[in-house]
Amino acid sequence: MSERQLNRIRGREVGTIFQDPMSSLDPVMRIADQMVPPIMRHLQMNQETARAEAIGWLDRVGIPDAGRRIDAYPFEMSGGMRQRVMIAMALSCRPKLLIADEPTTALDVTIQAQIVELLRELTVETGAAMIFITHDLGLVARFAHKVGVMYAGKLVEFGPVKDIFAHPCHPYTQSLLDTIPPVNQPERRKLTQIPGFPPDMKLPLVGCAFKDRCAAAHEHCFKDTPELSARGPGHRAACFLPEGLGEARHSDAETIPPMVRNSDDRVVVEVFNLHKHFVGRSLTPWRKPPTVRAVNGISLNIREGETLGIVGESGCGKSTVARLLLGLDPVTSGDIYVDGMAQMVFQDPSSSFNPKMTLFDIIQEPLVVTGWGNRAARAERVNELLSQVGLDESYAQRYPSQLSGGQKQRVAIARALAIKPSVVVADEPTSALDVSVRAQIINLMVDLKRQLRVSFVFISHDLLTVSYISDKIAVMYLGEVVEYGPADEIFRHPSHPYTQALIAAVPVPDPVAEEARVKNPLSGELPSPLNLPPGCAFASRCPKATDYCRAEKPILQAYSGTREAACHYAN
Amino acid sequence: MLTYSLKRLAQLFVTVLGVVTLVFFTMRMIPGDPISAMAGDNLAGAALDKMREQMGLTEPLLLQYLHYLGGLAVLDFGNTVTTRLPIIQLILDALPVTVSIALGTIFLTVLIAIPLGTLAAYMAHKGHRMLDNAITGVAMVLDLMPSFWTSLVCLLIFSLALGWFPASGTVNIDDPVQMLRRVALPVLVLSMAQIATMARITRTSVLEVLSEDYVRTARSMGWSELRVLFRHALKNAALPIVTVIGLSFGNLLNGTVIVEFIFTLPGIGNLLVGGINSRDYQMVQTLILFYALIFVVINFATDLVYRLFDPRVQF
Numbered sequence: 001m002s003e004r005q006l007n008r009i010r011g012r013e014v015g016t017i018f019q020d021p022m023s024s025l026d027p028v029m030r031i032a033d034q035m036v037p038p039i040m041r042h043l044q045m046n047q048e049t050a051r052a053e054a055i056g057w058l059d060r061v062g063i064p065d066a067g068r069r070i071d072a073y074p075f076e077m078s079g080g081m082r083q084r085v086m087i088a089m090a091l092s093c094r095p096k097l098l099i100a101d102e103p104t105t106a107l108d109v110t111i112q113a114q115i116v117e118l119l120r121e122l123t124v125e126t127g128a129a130m131i132f133i134t135h136d137l138g139l140v141a142r143f144a145h146k147v148g149v150m151y152a153g154k155l156v157e158f159g160p161v162k163d164i165f166a167h168p169c170h171p172y173t174q175s176l177l178d179t180i181p182p183v184n185q186p187e188r189r190k191l192t193q194i195p196g197f198p199p200d201m202k203l204p205l206v207g208c209a210f211k212d213r214c215a216a217a218h219e220h221c222f223k224d225t226p227e228l229s230a231r232g233p234g235h236r237a238a239c240f241l242p243e244g245l246g247e248a249r250h251s252d253a254e255t256i257p258p259m260v261r262n263s264d265d266r267v268v269v270e271v272f273n274l275h276k277h278f279v280g281r282s283l284t285p286w287r288k289p290p291t292v293r294a295v296n297g298i299s300l301n302i303r304e305g306e307t308l309g310i311v312g313e314s315g316c317g318k319s320t321v322a323r324l325l326l327g328l329d330p331v332t333s334g335d336i337y338v339d340g341m342a343q344m345v346f347q348d349p350s351s352s353f354n355p356k357m358t359l360f361d362i363i364q365e366p367l368v369v370t371g372w373g374n375r376a377a378r379a380e381r382v383n384e385l386l387s388q389v390g391l392d393e394s395y396a397q398r399y400p401s402q403l404s405g406g407q408k409q410r411v412a413i414a415r416a417l418a419i420k421p422s423v424v425v426a427d428e429p430t431s432a433l434d435v436s437v438r439a440q441i442i443n444l445m446v447d448l449k450r451q452l453r454v455s456f457v458f459i460s461h462d463l464l465t466v467s468y469i470s471d472k473i474a475v476m477y478l479g480e481v482v483e484y485g486p487a488d489e490i491f492r493h494p495s496h497p498y499t500q501a502l503i504a505a506v507p508v509p510d511p512v513a514e515e516a517r518v519k520n521p522l523s524g525e526l527p528s529p530l531n532l533p534p535g536c537a538f539a540s541r542c543p544k545a546t547d548y549c550r551a552e553k554p555i556l557q558a559y560s561g562t563r564e565a566a567c568h569y570a571n
Numbered sequence: 572m573l574t575y576s577l578k579r580l581a582q583l584f585v586t587v588l589g590v591v592t593l594v595f596f597t598m599r600m601i602p603g604d605p606i607s608a609m610a611g612d613n614l615a616g617a618a619l620d621k622m623r624e625q626m627g628l629t630e631p632l633l634l635q636y637l638h639y640l641g642g643l644a645v646l647d648f649g650n651t652v653t654t655r656l657p658i659i660q661l662i663l664d665a666l667p668v669t670v671s672i673a674l675g676t677i678f679l680t681v682l683i684a685i686p687l688g689t690l691a692a693y694m695a696h697k698g699h700r701m702l703d704n705a706i707t708g709v710a711m712v713l714d715l716m717p718s719f720w721t722s723l724v725c726l727l728i729f730s731l732a733l734g735w736f737p738a739s740g741t742v743n744i745d746d747p748v749q750m751l752r753r754v755a756l757p758v759l760v761l762s763m764a765q766i767a768t769m770a771r772i773t774r775t776s777v778l779e780v781l782s783e784d785y786v787r788t789a790r791s792m793g794w795s796e797l798r799v800l801f802r803h804a805l806k807n808a809a810l811p812i813v814t815v816i817g818l819s820f821g822n823l824l825n826g827t828v829i830v831e832f833i834f835t836l837p838g839i840g841n842l843l844v845g846g847i848n849s850r851d852y853q854m855v856q857t858l859i860l861f862y863a864l865i866f867v868v869i870n871f872a873t874d875l876v877y878r879l880f881d882p883r884v885q886f
Contacts, residue, residue: 003795003796004795006793007793007794007795008793009793010790010791010792010793011791011792011793012793014791015791016788016791018784018787018788018791020784023783023784023785024784024785024787024788025785025788026785026788026789026803026806026807027785027807027881027883028806028807028880028881028882028883029802029803029806034788034789038792038793038794041793042793073882073883075882075883086788089788089792090791093792
C-alpha cells in the first residue's frame with residue numbers, strides 16, 4: 001500500500017493512543033491545532049463544525065471546561081488530562097479500530113483506573129474495536145474480551161480472557177501469571193521466576209523460542225517450532241504439550257514461613273512529626289515565596305527485620321520521605337532516629353551507577369567511604385555480597401552496561417547492603433523492570449530480609465507488590481500518612497476512603513473477580529501541595545466528604561486496635 | 572515580562588560599561604597615539620606635545636577615563652582626530668551599508684540553510700544516506716573556507732571574469748539597485764560560512780525531533796510527510812536554529828569587517844579599521860560600544876523569538 005493510501009486509513013479507520021502522554025502531544029501546538037485539522041480532513045467538515053466536534057469529544061473524555069481548554073497547550077495539562085486528550089484525538093475521526101499501546105503505564109494507579117474505565121465506556125458507546133497492548137495482566141483481566149500472549153515476535157497463545165486466566169496452556173502464559181503477587185492468599189508463596197532471557201532476535205530461531213526458559217522443554221521443542229493449535233473454543237496455544245508446564249507449574253513455589261517477631265525487637269528507625277517544606281523563590285522580596293509542603297508531620301517506626309511499605313500517588317511525598325530518611329535533604333522540622341546505617345536502592349538501576357566503574361568498585365564504594373577493612377577484606381566482602389544477591393563472582397570485573405536491568409538492580413541491592421545497614425530504603429525498586437524480572441527482585445528482597453534481618457522501607461505505587469513484601473503499610477496522601485498498620489489487614493479491610501479507592505483502582509489479574517468488583521474510580525487528581533486546604537486534604541476527591549471534613553482536619557488516630565487512620569468516618 | 576525586561580536592561584548597562592572600560596584601556600596599551608599616527612615622521616617633538624596637551628592626552632589616565640564616561644553620559648561621542656567630524660554622524664552614515672550586508676546574509680542563509688538542513692534530516696531519517704552525506708559534505712567544505720579567501724575567489728569570478736558585479740566604487744543608499752549590486756558579493760561570501768553551520772544545526776535538530784513521540788502521533792492521524800515535517804518537526808526544531816541565528820550575528824560583525832575591507836565598502840567595519848590605524852581612541856571606543864549594543868539587543872530579540880516558537884518559554 002502506498003503512503004497516501006495508508007494516510008487515508010490512519011486516523012480515519014484506525015486511531016492510536018500512545019504510551020507516554022507527556023511526550024505524545026506536540027508541545028508547541030495548541031490542542032485545537034492538533035485536533036481540529038484531522039477532523040476537517042477525514043470527516044470533510046469545515047473549521048467551525050470540526051472545532052465543535054473536537055470540543056464535544058474533549059467534553060466526553062472528561063476535560064472540564066472543554067470549550068476553553070481546547071486552546072490550551074499540552075504543557076498546561078497534567079499527565080492524566082493529556083492522555084484524555086490523546087483518547088479524544090484518537091476517537092475524534094470515529095475510527096473502527098482503536099490501538100492503545102500501554103496507554104496507562106506512565107500514569108498513577110487512580111488515574112489509570114479512570115482512563116481504563118473511560119476507554120471501556122467509549123468503545124462500547126462508539127462500537128469501535130480496541131487492541132490494548134500492555135504488560136499489566138491485571139488490566140487485561142479488567143477489560144479485555146480476548147487475549148493474545150506474545151513472545152519473541154510471535155503469538156504463543158490466544159483465547160477468551162476467562163480461559164486464558166483459568167486454563168493457560170502455554171508455559172510462558174502460565175509462568176507469567178505466576179509471577180504476579182497473589183491477592184488473597186493465607187500463606188505467602190514465593191513468586192515464580194522465569195529463568196534466563198528472551199532469545200536474541202538478531203539470530204535465527206530454531207525450534208520453540210521459549211525452550212531455553214521452559215521447565216517442560218523436551219527434544220521435540222529444540223527441533224521444530226510449535227504452531228498455534230486449538231485448545232478449546234476459540235482458544236489456541238503454540239506448545240507441543242497439551243497442558244504446557246502441567247505438574248511442573250507450581251513445583252518451585254515454596255511457601256515463605258511467616259516472620260517470627262516479638263514486641264521487644266529493637267526499633268531501628270523512629271520518625272516523629274516529620275515536616276519538609278520546599279521554599280521557592282519569590283520574584284519580589286515583599287511577596288511570600290511559594291512553598292511546597294511535601295511532608296506534613298508524619299510519624300513512623302520500623303523494627304529490626306521489618307518491612308515498611310509506603311504507598312501513594314506520585315506527588316504524595318513518598319520519595320521525599322526516603323530522601324529525608326537517608327539525610328539527603330535537611331528536614332524542616334521533626335526528628336529522625338536511625339539506629340545504625342541507612343542505605344538506598346534507587347528506581348532506575350541504569351542511571352544510578354557510574355558507567356565507567358566496574359561492579360567491584362561500585363559495590364565496594366560505600367566500604368571505602370566508611371573506611372571499612374583493608375583491600376583484601378573488602379574484596380572478600382564484595383564476593384560475599386555478590387553471592388548473597390545471586391550473582392557469580394566473575395561479575396565483579398564487569399561494567400554496568402554489560403548487565404540486564406534485573407542484574408543491575410541486584411548490584412544496587414548488594415551495594416546498599418555492603419556496610420551492613422540496619423535499614424535499606426528502596427524507592428520504586430521494581431518499577432523499571434520487566435514483570436518476570438520483577439518477581440526475581442521481590443523474591444530476593446524477601447530472602448534477604450529473612451536471612452540478614454535487615455529492615456526495608458519499600459516505596460512503591462504498586463499496591464500488590466507492596467502488600468506482598470511488607471509487614472506494615474503507610475498510605476500517604478499529600479505529605480501525610482492517612483492510614484498506617486499491618487499490611488494484610490490494610491489490604492483486606494482498608495478503613496480510610498483513600499486506601500479503599502487505591503485498592504479498588506488496582507486491577508486484579510483474575511477476570512472473574514474483576515467482573516464482580518464495583519468500579520467507580522476516584523475522580524479528580526491530587527491537589528497542588530502549594531496551597532493545601534484547611535480541612536482534610538482528601539476531601540476534594542472523597543465520596544464521603546462532608547462540610548465537617550472540609551473544615552476540620554482529621555488526625556491520625558487508633559482504629560480497630562492494630563492500626564491508625566486519619567478520617568472522621570473511617571470504617 | 573516587565574521584570575524580565577528590566578533585568579535585561581540592567582544587564583545591558585553592566586555589559587556596555589565593561590566593554591567600554593576594556594576598550595578604553597586596551598586602546599591606550601597599543602604603542603603610539605593619535606598624534607604620532609597622524610604626524611608620522613614629519614613633525615618635531617615639541618609641536619606634537621602641544622597637540623597632545625590640547626587633546627587632553629597628557630592628563631592622568633583615570634581622569635581621561637572619567638572624562639570619557641562623563642561624555643558618554645550625555646551621549647557625547649566626540650569628534651574624529653583628523654577631520655574633526657562628529658563620530659556619531661560618521662557611524663550613522665556607515666551603518667546602513669553594514670546593516671544591509673548583515674541582514675542580507677541572514678536572509679540568504681535562512682533561505683538556503685533551513686530547507687537544505689531539513690531535507691538532509693528527512694533523508695537521513697528515511698535511511699537515504701546518500702543525499703544526506705552529500706549535503707553535509709558540501710556544508711563542511713563551505714565551512715572550512717576562510718572568508719578572506721572566498722572573497723578573493725568571488726571577486727575573481729564574478730567581478731573580473733564575468734563582470735556581473737562591480738568590485739569597487741561608491742555606494743549610494745538612495746539608489747537601491749546600485750546598492751544591491753555592491754553588497755551582493757559580500758553577502759554571498761558571508762552566507763557561505765553561515766549556511767554551513769546553520770544547515771548542520773537544522774539537520775541535527777530536525778532529525779532529533781523526527782523521532783519524537785508527537786511526530787509519531789501526527790503520523791498516526793494520517794498526515795502526509797510534508798505536513799509532519801513542516802507543521803510539527805520544524806516548529807519544534809526551531810529553538811536551536813534561532814539560537815544559532817542569534818549567535819551568528821556575532822560572527823557576522825566580525826565578517827563584515829573583513830568583507831568591507833576587501834570590497835572597499837564604506838561600512839562601520841571599515842571605520843573601525845581606519846580608527847585603529849589612526850589610533851583614533853574616541854572612534855574605536857564608540858564603534859565597539861555600538862557593536863556591544865547591537866549584540867545585546869540581538870540577544871534580547873532572540874529570547875523574544877523563543878517565546879514565539881515555544882509557548883513553554885516563560886519570562
